[in-house]
Amino acid sequence: MxxxxxxxxxxxxxxxxxxxxxxxxxxxxxxxxxxxxxxxxxxxxxxxxxxxxxxxxxxxxxxxxxxxxxxxxxxxxxxxxxxxxxxxxxxxxxxxxxxxxxxxxxxxxxxxxxxxxxxxxxxxxxxxxxxxxxxxxxxxxxxxxxxxxxxxxxxxxxxxxxxxxxxxxxxxxxxxxxxxxxxxxxxxxxxxxxxxxSNLQDVQIKQTAEEKTTERSPYKDGLFLIFSVFCCLFSMAFFQLLGTLSLFYKEVHSLNTSQIGLLLGFSGFVIVLFEMVLVHLVEHRFSVRQIMFWGTAIAGISYLMLTLDFGIGWLFFAMFLLSTGEMLTLPFTATVAIQRAGRRNQGAYMGLNSLSFAMAHIVAAYIGTYIAEHHGYSTLWLITGSTLICCGFGFYWIIGKLKST
Structure with a gap:
């Protein structure tokens, strides 16, 4: 204790x-x-x-x-x-x-x-x-x-x-x-x-990298644009949590609004209770690309679990894994963005980072409900889980490229 x-x-x-x-x-x-x-x-x-x-x-x-x-x-x-x-x-x-x-x-x-x-x-x-x-x-x-x-x-x-x-x-x-x-x-x-x-130069890995990025626009930074695309794809899949997941709970598992609220609230409870501790444990033991790979993969597995039905306890376990994946992925997207930026274009890099998540908000709910209505929830969760796992490999690859330039 x-x-x-x-x-x-x-x-x-x-x-x-x-x-x-x-x-x-x-x-x-x-x-x-x-x-x-x-x-x-x-x-x-x-x-x-x-x-x-x-x-x-x-x-x-x-x-x-x-x-x-x-x-x-x-x-x-x-x-x-x-x-x-x-x-x-x-x-x-x-x-x-x-x-x-x-x-x-x-x-x-x-x-x-x-x-x-x-x-x-x-x-x-x-x-x-x-x-x-x-x-x-x-x-x-x-x-x-x-x-x-x-x-x-x-x-x-x-x-x-x-x-x-x-x-x-x-x-x-x-x-x-x-x-x-x-x-x-x-x-x-x-x-x-x-x-x-603090000064951004303190968190740059190499002085030469800082010099290269000081004046560079993130919208002309090809590698960071690819990273942002992966962030958007991650968000489109992850944000099914905000729309179709509650419909799935109601239509497939016949949960009432109180039970649905409890499940969704459980996610926030897990994050508030464990995120700081989890980040503290992993940030100096593993590389950012390793952490984001496993975080995204775990989130993908949580959605794949929804194709199986083992009762409400299974749903809570899937939500716990989804929250764990979120805690291992989202904080580090901002870290990658701020370390890529120079002193005078931090706002632009963080703006593009925020924009990649905002873009996903526009289409995530529509795509999710369309797939669920025309092809069923199992197909939706297979696509969502597979997309997240592929994003994990994408993050691992592109962060390696970002570190080397």
């Missing part, structure tokens, strides 16, 4: 105060993220939208995320991560407040696109801040801490949103505005005069 406690303490040791403060801002901000989990229900029950209309509006959210990720990276390199994060947090507040007044399909689609655009500008800037405030040897754990805050926020947010929806759907939007307001106040208070503690 003592060794386990010591392991937990060591996994958090060495993280800078700024890394903890950035995670706190992210936790507050994501706790206020109540709109998206209830947006489909709001459009159906409150506004009477059809399923195709709901799908288009949700697609607008993904499209806004794509443009926001690119714009956030561009703005960060020109104005700095502090200003971009501050104005993104400020910008979403009035959008959340006026959203309930838009009740037509066209109006809501435009506003959801705008909301996603402004909110996702925050992501690349925040990723750059994590890298600049973290100690070079702790960058991956700093990203893991941020992800833990995101997962904890997303666990609290929907529960709080469900409570507010009991009074009125409008209060979900107002709750998001309040969360963003608190986040921006905390962010400005702690970071307005705080200087970065």
């Amino acid at each position: 003592k060794s386990l406690i010591r392991l937990y303490i060591n996994s958090y040791k060495g993280l800078s105060p700024a890394a903890w403060l950035l995670a706190l801002v992210m936790l507050i901000n994501r706790t206020g993220s109540m709109v998206i989990p209830f947006l489909g229900l709001y459009m159906s029950a409150e506004l009477g939208f059809s399923k195709p209309q709901i799908g288009i509006v949700l697609g607008c959210f993904g499209l806004g995320a794509v443009f926001g990720s690119w714009l956030g990276g561009w703005l960060t390199d020109r104005f700095g991560s502090f200003k971009v994060q501050m104005w993104s947090l400020f910008g979403v507040i009035p959008i959340f407040l006026i959203l309930p007044t838009f009740k037509t399909f066209e109006g809501l689609a435009i506003m959801i696109f705008l909301l996603s655009l402004v909110s996702d500008v925050f992501r690349p800037a925040n990723s750059v801040s994590v890298a600049r405030y973290a100690k070079p040897e702790n960058i991956t754990r700093a990203y893991s801490l941020n992800r833990m805050a995101v997962n904890l926020g997303f666990s609290i947010g929907p529960a709080l949103g469900g409570f507010l929806a009991g009074f009125s759907y409008n209060w979900i939007f107002y709750g998001n505005a309040i969360g963003a307001s608190i986040a921006v106040i905390v962010f400005i208070y702690f970071f307005r005069n705080r200087a970065p503690k």
